[in-house]
Amino acid sequence: MPSLLQSCQKENELVVNFSGKVLIIGAGSAGMMAAYTFQQYGIDFALIEAGPTFGGRVKKTMTFTDFPLDLGTEWLHDNPKTLDEMINDPNAQGNIEMISYQPESIANWDGSELSYVNVGFQFYREYKFKNTTWHDFFEDFIVPSIASKMVFNEPINTIDYSFGQVTATSSNGTTFTGDKIIITVPAALMKQEVISFTPALPSTTQDRFNAIDVPPGIKVFIKFNTKFYPDICSVDTTVPDDKIYFDGAFKKGANDNLLTLFYVSDNARELTDLSDAEVFTTVMAELDQMFNGQATQNYISHVIQNWSNEPFIQGSYSFSGAGNIPPLLKARFTLLAKLIRMG
Ligand SMILES: Cc1cc2nc3c(=O)[nH]c(=O)nc-3n(C[C@H](O)[C@H](O)[C@H](O)COP(=O)(O)OP(=O)(O)OC[C@H]3O[C@@H](n4cnc5c(N)ncnc54)[C@H](O)[C@@H]3O)c2cc1C
Structure with a gap:
């Protein structure tokens, strides 16, 4: 096993007493990490993406240079051990060489x-992938275990959480039903209210989106x-x-x-x-x-x-009043809060 993955021990088991299904809207890094975590803890989910592929602002091209090229996210603003923590699987196999x-x-x-x-x-004090990309990281280590529950080309435009269950409907008219929902749609789009909620989101929630600078x-x-x-x-x-x-x-x-x-x-x-x-x-x-x-x-x-x-991104990344919201790697750790807030 390559050195970076040697310390990839599974974090302490959480006690999960939730037996329903979670809808995750958006298959960028946040949505994929949410799905991956649910997969690890045996929670049912559907990962619903507007575009034709996963990644969002994690995107690569293999054809422009003689090395795989990140077109969006490129740096790891953290210790590479964070990648181990994201994978959280002692059986993970593969090579991640960092610069x-x-x-x-x-x-x-x-x-x-x-x-x-x-x-x-x-x-x-930052790192980059040497012969791979952020996109490869997700493709190699995260996507394989969640791919069967990903749905593409379904831009969600209405969410109804009036009753016990949550229903998300796409612009194609496809309906998805779950017990909880996580929305990882970019803040730039949430500010534009591209999703219509029933009942309407509390004005304080929309105000918070509007306060984010993208x-x-x-x-x-x-x-x-x-x-x-x-x-x-x-x-x-x-x-x-x-x-x-x-x-x-x-x-x-x-x-x-x-x-x-x-x-x-x-x-x-x-x-x-x-x-x-x-x-x-x-x-x-x-x-x-x-x-x-x-x-x-x-x-x-x-x-x-x-x-x-990019139609389903429409900006760079979020800056809050209190400074830059740490991108990407916080996805895993904000999961529970999102569940409570959106569910
Ligand atoms: C130019 C640039 C450089 C960057 N460099 C770095 C870097 O070096 N290091 C770093 O850590 N971060 C970097 N970032 C920030 C990082 O890319 C983002 O913070 C991170 O990728 C956001 O992940 P996300 O899952 O929250 O959102 P996204 O990646 O935007 O994913 C959201 C997903 O939701 C989908 N979606 C949108 N609307 C709908 C809908 N209605 N229904 C269903 N799905 C929908 C989108 O298609 C997308 O796939 C950079 C960003 C940019 C733009």
Whole structure:
């Protein structure tokens, strides 16, 4: 068994005295972890997804670079042991090799000058997958045991919890019935009230959704003939760290040279509102300015992932008034609260 999974001991058994069925709306990381946990504890569920596949903001492409590429979630902002905790199965088999993300060349672009900074300490305490992706993690370790209870292409638009049971109906007219419901639909959509509830949600609940800030977000991936850029380069804007170019192939052991733009904040609307062709032209113009025309000279191909244009996502991720809601990995631990709140 590979080292990362050696400590993958099952957490203390919970006493489960619930014998009903749970509907889980949305097969992103939160929905999948909810389903996986129910599967482990023998609780019946149905995982209902609007789109044609699982993952949500966990998405990959295998065809653009010579390594699997995360198009959304990319970093693990935590100790890799967290992955063991998510799997929570001593019999799990597989290989997860992580990169300790410590960029060595770090620059800043202030709009007219590129300045390099020397850091003599560990800048980031984060990790990335080396030869796999976040999507592979779910595909390999989480999805196999829940796949038979996943349903795709069923966007839920009404939920009736008037009586003992909960009924969720999709825009196709398909009806799903359970005893409890967990809704993991992105906050951007809950703010738009894409789901109609009977009885209506308490106004305080809708107010809480409305208080969540979900700014626009985009990633642009550009392949070049050579690496003329630093490992990471922040761009000065009105929001700290909202716009970053980074070496997407950093320590991947790949032949391809990949520069990725990560842009998440209200400022990102300057790109997310554009067509893909306009995004590309705008980004290349900035890169040519930063690197004296080397972007155009070395350009091979590009991919744009505009998260604001994804119909069942429509934004980046949630920021609450109290700061960024920790994404992804809290899914497992907020499960019980969601059950109580939504059920
Ligand atoms: C550009 C970008 C970069 C990021 N980078 C990182 C990172 O490096 N590390 C990190 O930890 N996090 C990162 N995140 C955040 C992370 O991706 C999200 O916090 C996390 O994936 C959210 O998971 P979720 O299950 O809550 O939502 P989602 O992944 O959005 O899943 C929700 C699911 O609900 C489905 N759905 C929507 N409406 C309906 C409906 N009506 N009926 C049924 N299903 C519906 C959607 O199709 C989707 O599959 C990033 C996000 C973005 C956008």
